[in-house]
Amino acid sequence: MNAQWWDGDPAAFGRLVSQWQERVAGFLVRLVGDAETTQDLTQEVFLRVYLARRRYQERGALSTWLFQIALNVARDALRRRRPVHLHDSEQAANVPAADETCEQQELIGILNQAVALLPQPLREVLVLRHYENMTFEDMSRLLDEPASTLKSRFTAALKRLRLHLKERGYTHEEIH
């Protein structure tokens, strides 16, 4: 499908963008925790992909290469940005007003907030494993960290999320 996108074929590159833009956007918003900048960051990822297309090695997995670029873009954005405060993450999570019919959405908002507050290394592992379904071995190559370390981080990330929910009065029985 993407036979010639790295040669600069516009149609092939357009197909590549259509195929990957939503996954990349999801990856970025979960890593950066700011929905407003996701459009710009996704645009930046595909610009970098286009500029670096000749360095792409066809024998490697496209997803790994693409997420490597997206990870760099996300890290650059996080370096530029001021630290996340609770108020910001609540805004980013777009928590709805207290409403019985929106209880599940409220819970999701709080979880979104908890993900945004995770330390960056834990958040990266969580996003790559849960949302991108990446194996720890692939993640190890991408992040240049031992797989055992990444497994520990993943466990720690889930524990922190559960603790965050617990501190706000949610127990696993309440989570539908």
Added chain:
Amino acid sequence: MRCAEVQNILSQLLYADLTPDQRQGVEEHLGSCPKCQVEFAGLKNLKGLLDQLPVPLVRVDVAQIYRESQMRQERRARRWRRAAMALTGIAALLALAMVLKMEIRADGKQLVLTWGAAAVEAPANQAAPPSQVASAPGEATNEKRDVTKDDLNLMRDLIHALAADADNRDHRLQESLAGLENQLARMDRQAQERWAATVRYVAATTLAENQEGENP
């Protein structure tokens, strides 16, 4: 397996990251441990919630990527052109320096810039041309040397040589002036003789005209 050990790898059980042996061990423990069952249920629910986190809709502008790529390529080309021009300039300067046989060296606290053929040992009684020696501003040469008797003798000889040279020059100048004075005196005499001859000629001519007037 103990609870702490199991709870550390429950997430891997949930995401199917355990080896078959590990999986079997954890599942056996879970079957008999209500506390770990609660933990596992909590993790399962959390996984389900994570799946529901919203993703904003994005639409990448491919045309904008092409425009931006074009602009970056142009900027890169401009940078390369500027670098190439700078390198050409440096190469030209180096070539010029080689043609002129320029040499820059630090001599004590002086920066000496020389050009042309290698300097012959300069006569001791001649100072270096000012244009060929550039001293660092505000820095005086305060090189300390021990003055030996040989140095003093050399200095005395140099002073004598300079004095003799000055005498010779003075003598030659005086001879030249005397020659010029003689030449001026000779020219003055010649001018006076010519003037006298002219006066005589005018007087004779006037006299001849008067005589013709009296005897027409």
